[in-house]
Amino acid sequence: MGYELENSMALLERTPAALDALLRGLPEVWTETHEGADTWSVSTVVAHLIHGEHEDWMPRTRHILEWGEAQPFTPFDREGHVRYKRDKRLPQLLDEFAQARAQGLEELRALQLTTQDLGRRGRHPALGTVTLSDLLATWAAHDLTHLHQISRIMAHQVREAVGPWARFLGVMKCGGHSEAA
Amino acid sequence: MGYELENSMALLERTPAALDALLRGLPEVWTETHEGADTWSVSTVVAHLIHGEHEDWMPRTRHILEWGEAQPFTPFDREGHVRYKRDKRLPQLLDEFAQARAQGLEELRALQLTTQDLGRRGRHPALGTVTLSDLLATWAAHDLTHLHQISRIMAHQVREAVGPWARFLGVMKCGGHSEAA
Numbered sequence: 093m094g095y096e097l098e099n100s101m102a103l104l105e106r107t108p109a110a111l112d113a114l115l116r117g118l119p120e121v122w123t124e125t126h127e128g129a130d131t132w133s134v135s136t137v138v139a140h141l142i143h144g145e146h147e148d149w150m151p152r153t154r155h156i157l158e159w160g161e162a163q164p165f166t167p168f169d170r171e172g173h174v175r176y177k178r179d180k181r182l183p184q185l186l187d188e189f190a191q192a193r194a195q196g197l198e199e200l201r202a203l204q205l206t207t208q209d210l211g212r213r214g215r216h217p218a219l220g221t222v223t224l225s226d227l228l229a230t231w232a233a234h235d236l237t238h239l240h241q242i243s244r245i246m247a248h249q250v251r252e253a254v255g256p257w258a259r260f261l262g263v264m265k266c267g268g269h270s271e272a273a
Numbered sequence: 274m275g276y277e278l279e280n281s282m283a284l285l286e287r288t289p290a291a292l293d294a295l296l297r298g299l300p301e302v303w304t305e306t307h308e309g310a311d312t313w314s315v316s317t318v319v320a321h322l323i324h325g326e327h328e329d330w331m332p333r334t335r336h337i338l339e340w341g342e343a344q345p346f347t348p349f350d351r352e353g354h355v356r357y358k359r360d361k362r363l364p365q366l367l368d369e370f371a372q373a374r375a376q377g378l379e380e381l382r383a384l385q386l387t388t389q390d391l392g393r394r395g396r397h398p399a400l401g402t403v404t405l406s407d408l409l410a411t412w413a414a415h416d417l418t419h420l421h422q423i424s425r426i427m428a429h430q431v432r433e434a435v436g437p438w439a440r441f442l443g444v445m446k447c448g449g450h451s452e453a454a
Contacts, residue, residue: 096431096434098300099300099302099303100431102298102299102300102303103299103303103427106294106295106296106298106299107295109294109295110291110292110294110295111291112294113287113290113291113293113294114287114288114290114291114420115287117283117287118283118284118287119279119280119283121280122280122283122284216437219437219438219440219441220437221437222436222437222438223436225434225436226434226435226436226437226438227438229431229434229435229436229438230435230436230438230442232431233428233431233434233435233438233442233444233445234442236424236425236427236428236442236444237424237428237442237443237444237445239295239420239423239424240421240424240425240428240443240444240447241443242420243417243418243420243421243424244417244421246284246417247414247417247418247421250277250281250410250413250414253277253406253407253410253414254407254410254411254414255403255404255406255407255410255411256397256400256401256402256403256407257400257403257407257408257410257411257414259400260400261411261414261415261417261418262418262421262422262449262450263414263417263418263421263450264414264418264450265450266421266447266450268443269443269444269445269446269447
């Protein structure tokens with residue numbers, strides 16, 4: 093197993109517990125609010141992470157190993173989190189994310205990927221050729237982009253309450269940068 | 274105790290455990306690296322959070338209660354984290370942050386602040402008049418701005434490894450926005 097893959101897995105293992113420690117039991121003013129029309133709440137972000145575990149990272153890993161570039165990935169449905177969120181409250185979503193992530197990592201370990209496997213190519217419907225190594229690094233970076241988003245959604249809720257200090261708080265100036273998932 | 278203060282305290286209580294769950298035991302490629310010359314590592318951010326507990330939030334709270342606007346706050350030394358970091362490793366910094374935060378919150382609770390107290394004014398050396406309520410909301414928002422920064426520092430380390438996916442990862446496009454502390 094490559095050095096970079098071990099680093100990614102070390103982060104992937106920790107994200108569910110980190111989100112749990114940050115979010116479980118927090119007042120809903122932090123977790124069920126958003127940044128304006130058509131933006132996500134923290135709970136929605138967690139549902140999106142669950143969705144990724146079930147339909148993105150390990151399914152695409154297996155897709156590359158099975159099909160290579162011969163068949164592009166199924167496009168990821170940006171609204172698919174709705175099916176995972178439904179009327180669930182955040183504690184249940186945190187439990188489901190932890191469970192899905194643990195299972196995904198177990199499946200990843202069971203593949204015993206070699207350096208040669210990591211160089212295998214797949215075809216992304218929008219990005220074209222990608223490698224399995226790219227995909228697995230992106231899995232970890234995707235956790236970080238949503239941690240970044242969560243901190244920004246939460247900070248948005250106190251943008252007035254901080255008074256003149258808003259000027260000194262970088263997170264208040266972050267407009268979000270995502271193009272797609 | 275005001276509603277907003279309770280919400281801030283709920284977050285302030287959780288940040289040390291969240292950072293601990295995310296960071297303890299992570300490979301140093303995530304925690305001891307930075308975003309380029311004159312930028313901070315994740316460990317440095319944790320040292321800065323310790324510094325804030327000792328020299329910013331509760332000291333300024335007491336300053337407002339004692340002096341009001343009659344005396345401005347002592348300016349916060351942006352490089353003061355160096356005194357708290359020295360040659361300590363991240364696990365020790367995480368322990369010290371958790372300890373300092375728990376103590377700060379205990380002191381805050383002991384003040385039994387009233388709504389009238391929260392409206393009391395102080396003088397920031399650069400921002401001018403601020404209220405105790407502004408200060409305490411900023412304490413929580415400051416945790417979020419550094420969680421935002423930590424996710425960005427870490428994502429920076431895999432900006433090449435993710436290949437073409439960088440385009441879809443908002444955190445990769447966040448240039449940092451802080452002006453001062």
